Amino acid sequence: MNLPIRPRRNRRTPAIRSLVRETVLTPADFILPLFLHEDEVDTPIASMPGVTRWSLAGLVKEAGEAHALGVPAVVLFPKIEDPLKTPDAAECSNDEGLVPRAIRALKAAHPTLCVITDVALDPYNSDGHDGLVRRDERGELQILNDETIGVLCEQALCHVRAGADIVSPSDMMDGRVGALRDALDAAGFDQVSILSYSAKYASAFYGPFRGALDSAPKEGDKKTYQMDPGNAREAVREILLDEAEGADMVMVKPAGPYLDIIAKVRESTTLPVAAYQVSGEYLMIESAAAAGWVDGKAIALESLTGIKRAGADMILTYYAKRAAEWLKDR
Numbered sequence: 179m180n181l182p183i184r185p186r187r188n189r190r191t192p193a194i195r196s197l198v199r200e201t202v203l204t205p206a207d208f209i210l211p212l213f214l215h216e217d218e219v220d221t222p223i224a225s226m227p228g229v230t231r232w233s234l235a236g237l238v239k240e241a242g243e244a245h246a247l248g249v250p251a252v253v254l255f256p257k258i259e260d261p262l263k264t265p266d267a268a269e270c271s272n273d274e275g276l277v278p279r280a281i282r283a284l285k286a287a288h289p290t291l292c293v294i295t296d297v298a299l300d301p302y303n304s305d306g307h308d309g310l311v312r313r314d315e316r317g318e319l320q321i322l323n324d325e326t327i328g329v330l331c332e333q334a335l336c337h338v339r340a341g342a343d344i345v346s347p348s349d350m351m352d353g354r355v356g357a358l359r360d361a362l363d364a365a366g367f368d369q370v371s372i373l374s375y376s377a378k379y380a381s382a383f384y385g386p387f388r389g390a391l392d393s394a395p396k397e398g399d400k401k402t403y404q405m406d407p408g409n410a411r412e413a414v415r416e417i418l419l420d421e422a423e424g425a426d427m428v429m430v431k432p433a434g435p436y437l438d439i440i441a442k443v444r445e446s447t448t449l450p451v452a453a454y455q456v457s458g459e460y461l462m463i464e465s466a467a468a469a470g471w472v473d474g475k476a477i478a479l480e481s482l483t484g485i486k487r488a489g490a491d492m493i494l495t496y497y498a499k500r501a502a503e504w505l506k507d508r
């Protein structure tokens with residue numbers, strides 16, 4: 179054939195392929211979500227095979243190992259004991275609570291590790307919603323926006339007093355980023371960043387996570403605050419609002435089924451974009467791999483590459499530590 183243009187030339191050898199590769203994963207892309215509890219023992223999480231709910235000591239060890247592999251950051255998710263869950267979620271700003279103690283332990287053991295905390299009320303609130311709840315005259319549950327924001331600010335301040343580097347509001351209340359920025363600045367924490375869960379969808383992919391923390395809503399769903407999976411323009415609207423309110427970084431969540439949103443958001447802002455490969459995405463890969471149906475390592479790395487290629491600068495993933503290991507011996 180007289181064919182002067184042959185794209186296959188750029189794929190001929192591993193060396194040439196590595197020269198022309200557009201997207202390269204590195205451990206520095208990853209944020210490791212870590213579950214913790216008050217217990218002294220590390221417990222495997224039934225709804226998320228391969229993921230552990232850590233004691234404080236286990237948490238410090240696991241974070242240290244991930245950090246040594248090049249993972250720059252962790253984000254903390256506490257399982258709060260039932261008696262401490264109340265309608266006002268007061269435990270979320272207890273300076274002696276589980277999360278602030280964990281932050282102090284992590285920063286003492288690993289000063290260069292970036293510690294991110296989740297700001298939302300669902301682990302603390304007996305209703306299992308991200309905000310405060312009230313029943314209206316018609317008997318329907320309302321998730322209160324403005325009343326919740328003051329509590330979120332107290333929660334964030336508690337985390338940063340303990341040494342958190344970045345606070346990450348995942349609650350989807352309107353106006354919380356601006357309120358958090360004001361509260362942090364007024365308390366002298368102008369160097370603490372806000373990574374906003376800006377475009378967080380009401381997703382069935384969070385199911386295993388809620389099992390891990392026993393944090394599913396007791397009644398109703400999260401559709402009046404988390405976004406409708408059919409909407410893309412609305413994600414841009416949320417991103418631009420959070421940017422205007424002072425977010426330092428924005429997030430799209432989930433990641434894999436929302437690659438178009440990641441790409442759209444990437445084009446709409448100059449802020450760093452994070453994407454969260456959530457528990458259901460992880461579990462689908464893990465269960466297919468456990469059944470012997472797919473090559474789990476290859477599928478996990480390909481999924482993470484797809485998320486980065488779509489436009490994510492950083493990826494929250496339960497694979498962070500394992501993927502860092504895989505990348506090392508690749």
Ligand code: PBG
Nearest residue numbers: 298300348383384387456457458
């Ligand atoms: C709670 C929160 C959720 C996740 C992160 N923070 C669950 C939810 O919104 O119900 C989900 C993470 C995952 O599924 O891996 N604010």
